[in-house]
Amino acid sequence: MPTPPAAPIADRIRALLAGLVSFDTVSDRSNLPLIAYIEDYLAAFGIPGQRIVDETGQKASLWVTIGPHDKPGIVLSGHTDVVPVEGQAWTHNPFEMVERDGKLYGRGTTDMKGFVATCLAMVPEMQRASLAVPIHLAISYDEEIGCVGVRPMLDMLSRAPVKPLGCFVGEPTSMELAIGHKGKHGVRATFKGFACHSSIAPHGVNAVEHAATLIAEISRRAARMASEGARDMLYDIPHTTLLTSIVHGGTALNIVPDSCTIEFEARGLGISESKAVTDAIVGFARDTIEPAMQKANPACGIEFEEILEYPALDMPADDTWVTLAKKLSGRNRHCKVAFGTEAGLFVSMAGIPAVVIGPGSIEQAHKADEYVELSELLKCADFVERVIAHCAQPIS
Numbered sequence: 399m400p401t402p403p404a405a406p407i408a409d410r411i412r413a414l415l416a417g418l419v420s421f422d423t424v425s426d427r428s429n430l431p432l433i434a435y436i437e438d439y440l441a442a443f444g445i446p447g448q449r450i451v452d453e454t455g456q457k458a459s460l461w462v463t464i465g466p467h468d469k470p471g472i473v474l475s476g477h478t479d480v481v482p483v484e485g486q487a488w489t490h491n492p493f494e495m496v497e498r499d500g501k502l503y504g505r506g507t508t509d510m511k512g513f514v515a516t517c518l519a520m521v522p523e524m525q526r527a528s529l530a531v532p533i534h535l536a537i538s539y540d541e542e543i544g545c546v547g548v549r550p551m552l553d554m555l556s557r558a559p560v561k562p563l564g565c566f567v568g569e570p571t572s573m574e575l576a577i578g579h580k581g582k583h584g585v586r587a588t589f590k591g592f593a594c595h596s597s598i599a600p601h602g603v604n605a606v607e608h609a610a611t612l613i614a615e616i617s618r619r620a621a622r623m624a625s626e627g628a629r630d631m632l633y634d635i636p637h638t639t640l641l642t643s644i645v646h647g648g649t650a651l652n653i654v655p656d657s658c659t660i661e662f663e664a665r666g667l668g669i670s671e672s673k674a675v676t677d678a679i680v681g682f683a684r685d686t687i688e689p690a691m692q693k694a695n696p697a698c699g700i701e702f703e704e705i706l707e708y709p710a711l712d713m714p715a716d717d718t719w720v721t722l723a724k725k726l727s728g729r730n731r732h733c734k735v736a737f738g739t740e741a742g743l744f745v746s747m748a749g750i751p752a753v754v755i756g757p758g759s760i761e762q763a764h765k766a767d768e769y770v771e772l773s774e775l776l777k778c779a780d781f782v783e784r785v786i787a788h789c790a791q792p793i794s
C-alpha cells in the first residue's frame with residue numbers, strides 16, 4: 399500500500415501513481431482490481447466508496463464522498479482506463495512506473511492516472527479539513543472508447559436528491575482552465591451492392607463507387623464548414639470538422655464489389671452540432687444515393703449505425719462555476735481544448751457545471767513513453783489544496 403499520510407505529498411503521489419499504473423486498465427480489460435486498490439486505500443481512512451458496476455460485471459465506476467453527504471459538493475473526476483500499448487515503441491514496461499529527471503513515465507501517467515493519484519494523495523488533507531462542502535471523487539472507466547463508462551454514474555447523479563455544485567475534470571491541460579471542448583459523433587455506413595463479373599459491370603451495383611459518392615459529399619461539406627461555418631476562435635481549429643477515416647470494400651479487380659463500409663465523424667462546436675452534421679449526411683445518402691442503388695436493384699441499400707457520440711462542452715465564460723474555477727486555479731484566462739472529455743456529459747446528462755483542468759500535457763498522452771512531470775502533479779496538489787480550503791469554509 400502507499401506510504402503513510404504523514405509522508406511528503408510528492409512521495410504519496412509517486413507511490414499512488416506507481417500503484418495505479420501497475421494495473422493494466424486498457425479499455426477492453428477489467429478495471430476491478432484497480433477499483434479494489436482504491437477502495438482499500440480509502441478504507442484505511444474509513445471512507446467507503448460506492449461502486450457502479452456495468453452489465454458485464456467486469457468494470458465499475460467509483461463514487462466517493464468526503465465530508466457531509468447531505469450537501470451539494472465539488473466533484474473531482476477522472477477515468478481509470480488507458481489506451482493500448484500494442485505497436486508502440488516503449489523503452490520500458492508501460493505498466494511499471496519509472497522516474498527520470500523529474501518525469502514519471504508509464505501508460506496513463508498523464509491521461510489520467512496522475513490526476514487520480516494526486517486527488518487520492520490529498521485525501522488525508524480532505525479528511526483533516528472537516529469539510530462544510532463535501533468533495534466527491536468520480537472515478538470512471540471506458541472514457542477512451544467514447545466517454546461510455548461515466549454515463550451510469552451520471553444517470554445516478556441526475557436522480558440524486560442532492561446534486562453537486564460543479565465538477566473539475568482532470569484531463570491534461572497543463573493546469574490551464576478549459577471551459578469548452580468539441581463534441582463528436584461517429585457513424586458507420588455499410589453499402590450493400592450487387593456483385594457480378596467486371597466485364598458486365600453495368601449489370602452490378604458497385605458498392606465502392608456509391609460509397610465514394612458519399613465520401614466526396616462528406617469532403618465537400620467539410621470544406622464548406624471550414625470556409626463559411628460557425629467559428630469559435632478559442633479553438634486551434636475554430637470550426638466544426640468532418641471526415642471519412644476508414645474505407646473497406648472490394649475483393650478482386652474483376653468483380654463489381656457488393657459491399658463497402660465507411661466510417662466518418664464530425665467534431666462540432668455546439669453541444670449537439672456533431673450529430674446534426676452526421677444526421678444531415680445520412681439524410682443526403684438516404685435521399686440521393688440509396689434510391690439510385692435501389693433503382694438498379696431493389697435489394698441494395700445502405701445501413702447506418704452510430705459508433706460513438708459525446709456532446710461538446712460549452713460553458714459560458716461568465717458562469718459562476720467558471721469564476722470559482724478561476725479563483726481556485728489562480729488564473730484569469732480560459733481556453734478551449736480540441737480533445738473530448740467527460741465534462742460535456744456532466745453538463746448535459748446531469749446538469750452539473752463542469753470545466754477541464756488537470757496536470758500534464760495532452761501532447762504526451764496516448765504515446766510510447768507517456769509521462770507526466772512531477773512538478774505538474776504538485777501544481778495540481780496545490781489546486782486541490784485550494785479546493786479543500788474553499789470547501790472547509792463555513793457555509794454562509
Ligand SMILES: [Zn+2]
Nearest residue numbers: 509510541569
Ligand atoms: Zn483521458
